[in-house]
Amino acid sequence: MDWQSFALSFTVVFLSELGDKSQLVAITLGTNARSTTAVFLGVASGLVCTTFFGVLLGSSLASVVPFKLIKAIAAMMFAFLGFYLLWQSPAEPIDNESI
Secondary structure, rough: HHHHHHHHHHHHHHHHHHOOHHHHHHHHHHHHOOHHHHHHHHHHHHHHHHHHHHHHHHHHHHHOOHHHHHHHHHHHHHHHHHHHHHHHHHOOOOHHHHH
């Protein structure tokens, strides 16, 4: 096993998932569930499945498309999303009186 790749993957995913919407959903489900173990197993298996498909797609894509092109496309997508989020109009404020 390549422990350096394992450690890097774990660290990047762990840090990027902190405060992510999937973690917020897990917190919400955990507050209302009878069994926190069931919520943990459901959330963990969902994350494992999506990660599995991502790795499978990535390894398949890497055999067809050059790695530099994949990195360039990913960088452009992140940049586009960043600029889009910066320039979109802010959401309407919530009216606290109607709550």
